[in-house]
Amino acid sequence: MAVLRDVWANYRDESFISQFLSPRLIRSLRMFHLHDDPAETAGVRVDAIHDERGYRRVRRELARQYEVGFIDPNIEVVDVDLAGDRRLMLRHAVVKGVRLSETDAKRVLQHLADLWSYDVSLVEVDNADTILKEHVVSPRGLAAAAQMVAANFEQNDKCLLMADSVAKVPKRLATNFPLRGEPSDNRRSMCPQARHRSCR
Numbered sequence: 001m002a003v004l005r006d007v008w009a010n011y012r013d014e015s016f017i018s019q020f021l022s023p024r025l026i027r028s029l030r031m032f033h034l035h036d037d038p039a040e041t042a043g044v045r046v047d048a049i050h051d052e053r054g055y056r057r058v059r060r061e062l063a064r065q066y067e068v069g070f071i072d073p074n075i076e077v078v079d080v081d082l083a084g085d086r087r088l089m090l091r092h093a094v095v096k097g098v099r100l101s102e103t104d105a106k107r108v109l110q111h112l113a114d115l116w117s118y119d120v121s122l123v124e125v126d127n128a129d130t131i132l133k134e135h136v137v138s139p140r141g142l143a144a145a146a147q148m149v150a151a152n153f154e155q156n157d158k159c160l161l162m163a164d165s166v167a168k169v170p171k172r173l174a175t176n177f178p179l180r181g182e183p184s185d186n187r188r189s190m191c192p193q194a195r196h197r198s199c200r
Contacts, residue, residue, distance in 0.1 A: 013066035021062065023055040033061050073100060075122070086118040094126050099133060109137040 007016055027050045035047040048054030048061075064070050079089040090109075092100060105122065113120040117139050124133045 012068075014063040017063040017066065018059060021059045023050070023052075026050045026055045026058055031058050031062070033058050070095065086116075088112070088116050088118065088120045090120065090122040092122060092124045094124050094132060097126075099124050105135050106137065109135055110140070113137045113139040 007020075011019065029050075031050055032046055033048040033054070035045045037045075048057035050058065074093040074095070075090055076093075077088065078091045081087050081089075100122075109120050109122055119136060119138050121137075122135045123131050124135075125131055
């Protein structure tokens with residue numbers, strides 16, 4: 001048990017595999033590495049087997065499958081045009097031809113554009129800096145965002161909007177609200193009982 005505690009405390013998944021996956025264990029489990037390249041018409045190739053020459057490659061490729069820097073997308077902010085249209089520009093470095101899912105990329109970028117309140121663009125580039133795909137998303141208006149939130153509340157059939165809820169208002173619309181000390185027609189005082197009422 002002490003050995004397991006030491007492993008849990010001092011090793012990540014990929015470093016544990018690189019450190020402790022021995023040739024003897026690779027041979028006993030009969031592990032091998034398959035290379036499947038869609039560009040090759042010959043089919044799947046056995047790239048390394050559990051012999052003297054192949055066990056290092058098997059161990060390296062298995063450890064790489066658990067490496068966070070390799071399996072998570074590498075997306076970074078590369079530029080923002082603060083003097084112009086305030087577009088936020090992101091860059092995804094494609095590794096081994098694995099590109100982002102179209103629907104997931106659009107949903108995440110839409111959420112980011114709503115938070116940023118301006119356009120967001122993401123380019124997917126390979127190792128040679130060739131642009132493989134470009135995604136551009138504009139923020140939704142306040143009314144569309146409110147409709148989406150209302151639809152989510154109805155769909156979940158839960159009352160999530162309490163007195164302590166906070167709404168994110170885009171910066172360009174925030175100037176229309178009155179200051180804290182000024183009276184306003186659309187402000188309502190909320191009685192303390194409103195915090196504790198149940199949803200129907």
